Amino acid sequence: MRTALIVGAGIGGLAAGIALRRAGWRARVFERAAAPRELGFALNLAPNAVAALRTLGVAGRIEAEGHRTGTVELRRLDGRPLKRLDVAALDAPAPALMVLRQTVHGALLDATRPRISRSPATASASKRTAPLCGWSSPMDGASAATC
Numbered sequence: 001m002r003t004a005l006i007v008g009a010g011i012g013g014l015a016a017g018i019a020l021r022r023a024g025w026r027a028r029v030f031e032r033a034a035a036p037r038e039l040g041f042a043l044n045l046a047p048n049a050v051a052a053l054r055t056l057g058v059a060g061r062i063e064a065e066g067h068r069t070g071t072v073e074l075r076r077l078d079g080r081p082l083k084r085l086d087v088a089a090l091d092a093p094a095p096a097l098m099v100l101r102q103t104v105h106g107a108l109l110d111a112t113r114p115r116i117s118r119s120p121a122t123a124s125a126s127k128r129t130a131p132l133c134g135w136s137s138p139m140d141g142a143s144a145a146t147c
């Protein structure tokens, strides 16, 4: 089985890990933060992003907790609209959603954690080495998850 090494357990890294796993790869995700977390507040997910999350099998909670985007507007500094797009009327394979970042990240982590290998943790001098999955890499004290 081929193995992919992914640096970063953000939305991108976790989604790539899940996609690779579904394609038959073994994926290891390395994260330098003590615990994987999502900075920021909300995300506007375009229809293709929601469709991709459905393909990964993680869209259920995201669609349940997200709010459907009706209209998107780009505005000038003075508030006058530059462009308006009726997203709800698009003939898209999935809806556009406004959702908390933690919800998206949490859904991806939930899909990753059950498959994390719990091989015995190795000691590390780095305080940044966190038990994301109980396996420490020699790379810069990062922790790793096996998707």
Ligand SMILES: Cc1cc2nc3c(=O)[nH]c(=O)nc-3n(C[C@H](O)[C@H](O)[C@H](O)COP(=O)(O)OP(=O)(O)OC[C@H]3O[C@@H](n4cnc5c(N)ncnc54)[C@H](O)[C@@H]3O)c2cc1C
Residues within 6 Å of the ligand: 007, 008, 009, 010, 011, 012, 013, 014, 030, 031, 032, 033, 036, 037, 042, 043, 044, 045, 046, 049, 140, 142
């Ligand atoms: C203000 C703002 C608003 C946005 N709004 C939207 C939006 O509405 N809709 C949308 O779709 N997108 C939006 N984006 C873009 C979206 O947030 C990013 O594309 C997405 O979060 C990137 O995810 P990522 O996993 O690639 O990177 P990140 O979330 O940055 O994750 C990278 C991870 O890699 C880790 N890392 C980095 N270096 C190393 C290393 N050397 N070793 C180990 N780990 C490492 C970091 O600790 C981090 O956890 C917005 C971005 C910004 C800044």
